[in-house]
Amino acid sequence: MIPVIEVEHVNKHYGEFHALKDISLTVSKGEVVVVIGPSGSGKSTLCRTINRLETITDGEIRIDGNVLPKEGKGLAKLRADVGMVFQSFNLFAHKTILENVMIGPIQVKKIPKAEAAEDARRLLDRVGVGHQADKYPAQLSGGQQQRVAIARALAMKPKALLFDEPTSALDPEMINEVLDVMIELAKEGMTMVVVTHEMGFARKAADRVVFMADGEIVEESTPDEFFTNPQTSRAQDFLSKLITN
């Protein structure tokens, strides 16, 4: 197993608040790790530290064996290798759908415009929004926007994808169209870290479930094991409060 993301003994403080407590997590190539836990457990923070949208207090994070630098070109280079999908989509509001997907390859990877456009159209077709290419983000539904965001991340040909609660801002009827795309990616062998409340997705697509509470990793196991036979009382408590689906 080749490790793609290595998080070692990471701590994160917001002032007095200890948001991440000695977190260690390794994600291997092709693995899908789903991070779940109650609100405020630090799961989103963990996801955001992996490409350093959040700084850390101490510890080490490596992408493909390279230590994440603090700032500058080296950091930008590693970020280009790790795609990120946000809860609120964050599509560039002043760019068309096609431009949203093209801009990374053109600006960061210096790929010729024609080639980037061709790539982008293929990716948009793949996530099912190819016919919307010339619209602006605000003209699309949430589910469509989130699929564009996935295409934008894929356009960089990343070594891993991070999903920070990708369906939490969506209307219920749009959740599945996004999850279907993610399940497809998981099947194709994409390395993924997914922070989500969608237990159905965890069951279907995860290789491993990481349960966090109060800034700590409390439990780590296969989805089957975790959902049928949780070991810790925190996990049992959390699962008992969910409507099972």
Place this chain on the structure above:
Amino acid sequence: MGVITDNWDLWVDATVGTLQIFFFGLIIALVLGFIVGAMRVSPIPIARWVGTAYVNLVRNTPLTLMFFVFAFAVPVVFEIRDLRLLGILAIGLYTATYVAETLRSGINTVPVGQAEAARAVGMSFTQVMGHIVLPQAARSVIPPMMSVIIAFLKNTTVAAGFSIMNLGSIRAYLSERGENAMVVLLWVALVFVVMVFALSGVQRYLEKKWRVAR
């Protein structure tokens, strides 16, 4: 109308003088203002510090004092004797602080997720600013920025106190020729109203052109 037609030469000189100060000063103010505004939101602490120091020092200084510094202190140090150039520098450097702060307020209206998404794609600070943040900030910044520019246009009259020919100094010249000062000043006001109307037109055009849907 005699005030105008009998003194056409002076009116042309004065209007050209005002427009010269305005255009060249505006270029300095916009370019420097963008740089300083970007410095104030940059991830590099020293850049932020220099930007903040510049804004606080220059913006807190009266414009006339800036003109005094450029008319009397700068020529001693830098060998610049051209009063018009010195005036343009004074007002340009002064207005740049307002441009920078207006721009910064515009940058703050762009949701932080936009910059985060751009950084996550691997863009550098300049790329994030140039391709994602500033184009969106520009749209919300047009109305307050135009107010800064209009105030700047009217501030150019301060240059009259430093022997730089412009619409602010024409009254003195025309009084020497025996014209009624009140009438002259009304005409000066009218010229400014026309110029400001033109600027408002530019504002409406840009607002329409750069409207962004959210």
